[in-house]
Amino acid sequence: MKEDYEKIMNNCILYIITTKQNFELIHNKKPLDKELTWIDPFDLTNKNFLKNQITLDGLCYGGKEMAVPPWVVVDAGYCPSALIGFCKKAKDLPKEIRGNFIYNNENNLIPISEYCAIPTITNELFGHTLGSIGNKLGIKGLGTLTKAISLEILRDFGSKFSGIAQYDNISLRVHTKFGKLKIDYPLVPGHSEDKISFKYSMKVPSEKKLLEILSEVPNEKEKPSYYLNPFDYNLLKEMHKKVINAKRAYYILPPGLIIKNGRKLVPIKEEII
Secondary structure (H helix, E strand, O other): OOHHHHHHHHHOEEEEEOOHHHHHHOOOOOHHHOOEEEEOOOOHHHHHHHHHHHHHHHHHOOOHHHOOOHHHHHHHHHOOOOEEEEEEEHHHOOHHHHOOOOOOOOOOEEEOEEEEEEEOOOOEEEEEEEEEOHHHHOOOOHHHHHHHHHHHHHHHHOOEEEEEEEOOOOOHHHHHHHOOEEEEEOOOOOOOOOOOEEEEEEEOOOHHHHHHHHOOOOOOOOOOOEEEOOOOHHHHHHHHHHHHOOOEEEEEOOOOOEEEOOEEEEEEEEEEO
């Protein structure tokens, strides 16, 4: 495992917010040899941690006002699945960061990353959220490690992973570290960001593959067919039509998103079906 990830494993606490019933069904309670700390969402003494997770969500996406509504976290997060991430004691966080959170003493745990994937009726894992404040803390690789260790915990509930993402989002760099993304649908018409959102899928990597990813073992690079402008809605509509009509298959290749001369571009592999 790369040194950046080892530092996180050694200096941070791995938490999981989920119901008692869910936690009992999770077999891997020491993923990648890291102890797992269970946070019971129905224990009243955990109220501050649960509120801090909502605060974290807002900080990950631009500010407290951007946080997902708490009821969504309950209904679509830790009741049907789990929220997994890393946390630190309040005393181990810079004052300007811990000032955003609620804590009674400096030994209280504060979440600094989060991941949630929800099992589906098709026996897949559907990504709900991924976020970290690693960039604010100078912790490199926090988002990648959070997703990797979460998939290791949840792999019993789905061998395939899918999710919704945006073509212009820097998180594509994290997602494509786990392999190329098959674009199931180039557009998601019901989404609030309907002109830049897409549905993707991939296999859940094996534990061996996850360790290779975290060791940054180089893979053979595929050459993209072209680079997509994330805001080229006309091209996206054409891609969508070809997918619906089973004419083409599209993949987003690593590194997911590049910036060239100030422009965001997405490497696309196009295959004729």
